[in-house]
Amino acid sequence: MTYRILIVDDSTFFRRRIKQILEDDAELEVVGEAKNGQEALTLVASLKPDVVTMDIEMPVMDGITAVKKIMASNPVPIIMFSSLTLEGAQATLDALDAGALDFLPKKFEDIALNRKEAILLLQNRVKALCGRKAIRSHSLAKMRSDALKSSDIFPPSSLNRINRKPHLGANNSSRYDCLAIGTSTGGPVALQKILTELPRDFPVPVVLVQHMPGSFTLAFAKRLHDLCKVSVKEATNGESLRPGICYLAPGGKQMTIEGSSGNAKIKISEPERFPDATYKPSVDVTFDSMAQVYSSNVLAIILTGMGADGREGCKKLKDKGAKIWAQDEQSSVVYGMPQAVTIANISQANYDIAHMAGHILNEIVD
Secondary structure, three states, X not given: OOEEEEEEOOOHHHHHHHHHHHHOXXXXXXXXXXXXXXXXXXXXXXXXXXEEEEEOOOOOOOXXXXXXXXXXXXXXXXXXXXXXXXHHHHHHHHHHHHOOOEEEEOOHHHHHOOOHHHHHHHHHHHHHXXXXXXXXXXXXXXXXXXXXXXXXXXXXXXXXXXXXXXXXXXXXXXXXXXXXXXXXOOHHHHHHHHHOOOOOOOOOOEEEEEOXXXXXXXXXXXXXXXXXXXXXXXXXXXXXXXXXXXXXXXXXXXXXXXXXXXXXXXXXXXXXXXXXXXXXXXXXXXXXXXXXXXXXXXXEEEOOXXXXXXXXXXXXXXXXXXXXXXXXXXXXXXXXXXXXXXXXXXXXXXXXXHHHHHHHHXXXXX
């Protein structure tokens, strides 16, 4: 089966090179090119592509506006190209909020040099979104809207930062000492859906591993913090894990948990310390360390994402007696990581992302 791709970018060189890379894969066919978001709207309606690759900064109509309009009129899976700057990270997160499903850094040098890993990365990420139903994209866009609305109970603008400090009283959970979540493609939306439903006094710390570049995780943590009642921060080396705080692994690094269950601390390491880890950060690396510290007292969850990162770490946790859950196929943007723990009989339950927070609260808080 051949999948139909629309390329949207104001750079003639970039459009040509992306077309060459994609069409090197026999399963991918570029059916159209657009120089701006306005042209993209017209071509999406007429060509009905399976996936759109979208630049962010373009004349006439930028990529974020185009994503919003496409999702409102002709929903289709969209992957964004973004710069590795703080501004690029914020714009990419805006695009994901608007309905895009995935993103890739816009590394002109990698593409121009024809580096094999960059080529395979682009081909695989595009193919991962091919075949996803257009209604899936629309549903995820609505999920973003619903997640934003859920934060209206405690609007961020009305909450003083001092008053938002987590409750550090007695732990209400009789079994769990930590909640751990690992994810990749589609993860930013899935995490937002879950974390916006957690109460301010959530009784255990939350460890988050999302595959992201180093320049993105700080902006992502801040965005989540502004939306959530729990505190969300990019994790720093040496800090202690405290209830009601969500610690996001820094992009480009590896995060492990050290110490004991009652006195656990975060260690941030350069990726060279874990040469066998494909991802930076790696769910396997973090979860493996948590198995040594928390033993059975962890609820670990694998959400949407490509590949199988998290499978080995979850196996280590399950061998210690921890509980493992996974997102179900229907609500996953890419059913790779959740499927890996499911078919290996590691996951003990699979839930729709819309209901995941409720199951977490029933398991840990009630």
